[in-house]
Amino acid sequence: MGSETKANILPIIHFAVENLKPGTSSWLSTCKNVRDALEEHSCFLIQYEKIPSELINAIFLQLEELFNLPTETKVQNITKTDGLIGYVGKRPSNPTIESMGIEDVINPEAVLKFTNLMWSSGNDSFSELMESYKNHVSDLEKVVMRMIFESYGVEKSYSSYNESSNRMIRFNKHRPPQLNENIGGVHEHTDPTFVTIIQQNQVTSLEVKSKDGSWIAVHFPPSSFLVMAGDALLAWSNGRVHSTLHRVRMSPGETRFSTALFSYHNGTIQVPKELVDDDHPLQFKPFDQLGFFRFTFSNFSLNDESKIRAYCGV
Ligand SMILES: O=C(O)CCC(=O)C(=O)O
Ligand SMILES: [Fe+2]
Numbered sequence: 001m002g003s004e005t006k007a008n009i010l011p012i013i014h015f016a017v018e019n020l021k022p023g024t025s026s027w028l029s030t031c032k033n034v035r036d037a038l039e040e041h042s043c044f045l046i047q048y049e050k051i052p053s054e055l056i057n058a059i060f061l062q063l064e065e066l067f068n069l070p071t072e073t074k075v076q077n078i079t080k081t082d083g084l085i086g087y088v089g090k091r092p093s094n095p096t097i098e099s100m101g102i103e104d105v106i107n108p109e110a111v112l113k114f115t116n117l118m119w120s121s122g123n124d125s126f127s128e129l130m131e132s133y134k135n136h137v138s139d140l141e142k143v144v145m146r147m148i149f150e151s152y153g154v155e156k157s158y159s160s161y162n163e164s165s166n167r168m169i170r171f172n173k174h175r176p177p178q179l180n181e182n183i184g185g186v187h188e189h190t191d192p193t194f195v196t197i198i199q200q201n202q203v204t205s206l207e208v209k210s211k212d213g214s215w216i217a218v219h220f221p222p223s224s225f226l227v228m229a230g231d232a233l234l235a236w237s238n239g240r241v242h243s244t245l246h247r248v249r250m251s252p253g254e255t256r257f258s259t260a261l262f263s264y265h266n267g268t269i270q271v272p273k274e275l276v277d278d279d280h281p282l283q284f285k286p287f288d289q290l291g292f293f294r295f296t297f298s299n300f301s302l303n304d305e306s307k308i309r310a311y312c313g314v
Contacts (some may be wrong), residue, residue, distance in 0.1 A: 009216060010208070011037040012224070020143060022150075029290055034144065035151035038237075042244040043101030043208055043228040045220065046144075051136040053223050057134045060201045061229055062126050063257045067098055067173045079103045083167050084192075084262060084293065096177055096184025096250050102258075105134050117241040137225075138167055138259045144227055145263065148195075152237070154272045164267040165194075174205065174248055174256040177294040184274055185248035190304050193230030193295045194269075195291070196244075199209055203256035209245040231308040232264065232292070235284040238275045265289045289313035 011033070019030040037044035067074075077087045077100045085101040088245050102114045111134060115127040136219035142162065175185035185205065198206065201221055207215040208228070218226055240278035250256065270286035296302075302310055 002249075004067050007040065009136060009210075010043060010218065010226075012047055012221065013037065015046050015050075015140070017141070022146070028150075031147040031151040034147045038148070038229055038233075038241045041208075041210065042242045043226060046225045046227060047219070048140060048223065048225060049141075050155055051133070051223065055129065055133060055136070056199065056223060058129050059259070059293060060257050062129055063171050063173070063259075065170065066100075066118060066126070067257075070093070072233050073118060074100060077101075077114070085170055089149035089210055093187060094184070095176050095181060097172060097186055097248070098175075098276075099170055099172045099285070101168055101218045102130075102134070103168045105167045105169055105248075106234045110218055112208075134169055137197060137259070140225065141167060141195065141261055141263050144195060144197070146231070152272065152275060154274050157272060161265065165263060168259045169263070170262065172256075172258045172260065174203075174250050174258070176250050176252045176255065184250045188245055188247040188303075189284075190245055191228065191230040191262065192232065192289075192293050192307065193264055194236070195231040195263050196228045196230055197261040197263075198226040198228065198258055199224075200256060200258040203254045205248050205250050206257055206258070207249060216248070230262075231305065232269055232289050233243060233306050234305060234314060235287065236275075238280050239270045239283045240275070240280070240293070243305060243308070266294070282314055284308070285312045285314060 013030065013033050020025045029112050034044070055073060063144065074087045074089065079085045080103060085103045087100040089098040102110050104110050108247055111131045113126050115123050119126070132185060145165070146158050149161065175184060200206065204217055204219055206218045208218060210216050220226065229241045231243045233241050236244045266287045268288055269286055270280060273292070276282045292308065292311050296307050299307065
């Protein structure tokens with residue numbers, strides 16, 4: 001087992017308008033599909049029709065413009081959670097990736113503040129498109145979260161969870177490796193999020209690790225999103241869902257752009273009592289997710305699930 005990469009065998013769940021009405025039988029069966037996919041694969045693709053494809057195409061053009069800004073402008077994006085969202089560029093360990101993003105997207109000023117930092121005389125087209133994109137992807141995240149809570153029979157706790165939930169959005173530019181470079185990309189890792197929702201332009205290079213240890217190249221159908229479980233979902237679900245181990249491997253050719261919505265919680269996360277029983281004894285203590293983010297930055301040597309287990313495992 002190991003590094004061989006397989007074709008896409010990830011479930012694709014159709015979030016058609018008729019599947020998104022809570023209480024209907026198609027909503028309930030979609031919730032079950034989400035839970036089954038997470039427990040089996042830790043991730044799944046969503047075919048989502050609500051975001052116009054013109055908006056998605058326009059966002060990827062805007063990202064090209066953003067990353068074409070001078071480095072001295074991009075480095076100004078310093079945030080509270082820098083390892084995740086502050087500007088990272090051309091590190092010797094990952095020379096092919098540049099990334100940066102917007103934190104606290106629930107804040108109505110967040111997109112404008114970021115835009116004005118990057119373009120001191122403003123950029124209406126970026127801020128308007130990004131505001132709309134961010135709202136659409138945040139709505140999608142809320143649906144996914146509600147489905148997860150419902151699928152575990154704890155829908156009553158969803159609204160209080162949602163009141164303290166927040167998101168960051170990160171933009172990634174992966175350039176192809178040069179002749180003298182190793183295959184570039186991002187080393188394998190799990191995200192410290194509750195869920196991460198990824199969209200990309202059509203350049204395949206993201207891979208996720210399957211249960212049998214092989215790597216699966218993720219082929220995104222047009223306008224689709226990949227939902228990956230983060231370490232916080234692993235803990236909340238009391239170990240039922242594993243966090244997705246993923247990596248990016250670029251090959252010579254085109255540049256890849258991606259967006260990643262990171263969802264997190266501002267308060268304490270605890271395993272719902274409904275998810276603890278004799279067959280599933282409590283595995284995780286209540287924990288503060290922002291504290292967990294800080295913990296991961298100062299404990300780089302820990303990988304995969306060992307991070308969350310070291311932070312709040314019983
Ligand atoms: O670019 C991607 O698809 C994923 C990058 C990644 O792993 C991350 O932003 O955490
Ligand atoms: Fe990641």
